[in-house]
Amino acid sequence: MTALGDFSAGDVLTAADLNAIGIWTSYNATVSQGGSSVSLSTNAGYYIQINELVIARFFLSANATGSANDLIVSLPVNTGSNSSVMMGPASVFDASVGSQTIGTWFRNSASTIDMSVEPSGRYDTALGNGDIIRGVIMYEVA
Numbered sequence: 001m002t003a004l005g006d007f008s009a010g011d012v013l014t015a016a017d018l019n020a021i022g023i024w025t026s027y028n029a030t031v032s033q034g035g036s037s038v039s040l041s042t043n044a045g046y047y048i049q050i051n052e053l054v055i056a057r058f059f060l061s062a063n064a065t066g067s068a069n070d071l072i073v074s075l076p077v078n079t080g081s082n083s084s085v086m087m088g089p090a091s092v093f094d095a096s097v098g099s100q101t102i103g104t105w106f107r108n109s110a111s112t113i114d115m116s117v118e119p120s121g122r123y124d125t126a127l128g129n130g131d132i133i134r135g136v137i138m139y140e141v142a
Contacts, residue, residue: 024048027076029058031133034069038062038127047076049141054079057136066127070108071115073133078110080142088137090115092123095130105135113137 029045031038041063047056054077071092079085090103092115103117113135115123127133 022048022050025076027056029060029076030074031060031062031066031127032072033066033124033127036067038066039064042132045076049077052080052141053138054141055136055138058134060133062127062131062133063129064127065129068124068126071123071127071133072108072112073105073114073135075111075113075137075139078142079107079139080110081107081140084108085139087113087139088135090123091132091134092125092127093132093134094125094128095132096128101125105137107139110142 024046025048027045027047028043031040039062040060042059042061044060045056045058047054056076058073060073085107087105087107090105091100093100101117101123103115103123105113106116108114117123
């Protein structure tokens, strides 16, 4: 099948072509703080790509302590944007105190995003065992 949206007169779509549009694919996100990886006990990431559009969702649970530095999560497919673009809602549940921080995921690099919160800017609280990181993002691929 040609890429979705690149059809020509006379193209014939099969059931397999149509069923292949929008299949959710799992991916293993990585998390880091201060340049060091944070170990995860739960890594449930899924994405769908339709032409240049990617929609991803993830539910991650830390089982080790991070450092008080930017919270960075990997993307399933590299983004094409070269600027810090808002990509979707973010949340971190701090298991040690039972509170949730809500923010926004922003592009950090071609392959990563970081969490921004108001009024302080970047989320830079150290992750702890049992903390939960969630996100739903949408972006254009490279």
